[in-house]
Amino acid sequence: RDRPAVEAKKRAIGETLEDAEEVADHYNKRREVGIHGREESPIIALRKFNNWVKSVLVGTFARGRDPHLDGRARARGGRVLDLGCGKGGDLKKWEKVRPSGLVGADIAAVSIEQAIARHQESNRGFPGDFFAFDCFSKSLADVIPLELLEPMFDNVTLQFCMHYAWESVDKARIMLDNVARYLRKGGTFIGTIPDSRELRDRMAASRHPEDRSFGNRYYKVMFDQTESWPAFGNRYTFFLEDAVENVPEYVVDFDVFEELAYEAGLRCIYRKNFAEIYHEGSRQGEYGKLLQRMGVVDDYGTLNVNEDMWQAATLYLGFAF
Ligand code: SAM
Numbered sequence: 001r002d003r004p005a006v007e008a009k010k011r012a013i014g015e016t017l018e019d020a021e022e023v024a025d026h027y028n029k030r031r032e033v034g035i036h037g038r039e040e041s042p043i044i045a046l047r048k049f050n051n052w053v054k055s056v057l058v059g060t061f062a063r064g065r066d067p068h069l070d071g072r073a074r075a076r077g078g079r080v081l082d083l084g085c086g087k088g089g090d091l092k093k094w095e096k097v098r099p100s101g102l103v104g105a106d107i108a109a110v111s112i113e114q115a116i117a118r119h120q121e122s123n124r125g126f127p128g129d130f131f132a133f134d135c136f137s138k139s140l141a142d143v144i145p146l147e148l149l150e151p152m153f154d155n156v157t158l159q160f161c162m163h164y165a166w167e168s169v170d171k172a173r174i175m176l177d178n179v180a181r182y183l184r185k186g187g188t189f190i191g192t193i194p195d196s197r198e199l200r201d202r203m204a205a206s207r208h209p210e211d212r213s214f215g216n217r218y219y220k221v222m223f224d225q226t227e228s229w230p231a232f233g234n235r236y237t238f239f240l241e242d243a244v245e246n247v248p249e250y251v252v253d254f255d256v257f258e259e260l261a262y263e264a265g266l267r268c269i270y271r272k273n274f275a276e277i278y279h280e281g282s283r284q285g286e287y288g289k290l291l292q293r294m295g296v297v298d299d300y301g302t303l304n305v306n307e308d309m310w311q312a313a314t315l316y317l318g319f320a321f
Pocket residue numbers: 020023024027083084085086087089090105106107108111133134135136137158159160161164
């Protein structure tokens with residue numbers, strides 16, 4: 001859907017469709033294409049690259065309960081909270097660190113149904129509980145039974161979704177409270193978001209300043225305004241070929257994020273653009289091999305992601321608190 005059409009629809013029915021509803025509506029309408037359909041996607045190489053980055057974050061930062069274990073084993077037995085879990089695309093990545101349980105939540109009810117089905121279809125070896133609600137406007141305890149929250153989580157993960165919370169400081173605070181309240185001391189919070197430095201630099205260098213946009217054949221970012229750079233509600237619409245169709249998102253200024261997170265008891269230990277994660281990870285034995293196994297690079301170690309897709313990929317950063 002293009003944004004003007006959505007705005008026109010809102011006006012026509014005299015309705016103020018909230019951005020969060022629009023986001024939910026978008027993700028609810030995305031079809032489940034299955035593994036074979038996914039292979040046909042024009043951005044399959046980018047999807048694989050993003051999945052590799054998430055695997056690196058999980059492998060590097062996942063925590064369990066036994067302080068004597070190290071490496072991947074360190075994460076064994078940990079409990080996971082996946083907010084904005086979508087269709088459960090990361091279940092397999094978590095399975096590798098053998099958690100004792102996972103709780104997933106997402107605003108898109110259709111995606112949650114798919115996540116439940118995905119978890120049930122393959123015997124994941126750990127219990128999974130899934131809930132459909134707006135994780136950036138509601139407290140977890142309003143929806144999720146306490147017996148799933150109070151054992152505390154060792155890991156909280158928000159992949160490619162935290163930027164939707166940056167509409168207002170209130171939403172960002174609710175989101176961070178949901179992250180921190182049931183995260184045990186010493187546990188980790190990981191995620192991926194658009195890199196605010198990249199958004200700013202690319203907009204400044206844009207060849208299309210007249211419509212406040214930049215991008216290429218795979219992605220497009222279009223700002224509502226460029227006169228100021230507010231800490232919250234700095235809205236743009238995002239398009240990603242075969243994935244996201246002009247959905248409203250918000251810039252997450254990382255310094256502001258770090259400050260708010262600190263107030264919630266979270267300390268930043270890692271922040272890297274995807275380009276850096278790739279350059280570092282590809283030189284590490286385990287993650288270098290994983291690049292090949294996941295089909296991100298070919299047999300000669302050459303990236304399958306072309307230059308334009310690389311531009312879309314490196315719009316993002318990964319973080320850990
Ligand atoms: N984390 C999944 C992954 O990495 O494959 C899904 C990422 S998808 C790009 C963004 C997800 O954020 C969507 O599933 C969307 O429904 C979810 N989302 C957006 N706003 C949300 C909110 N307020 N509460 C919960 N989930 C939300």
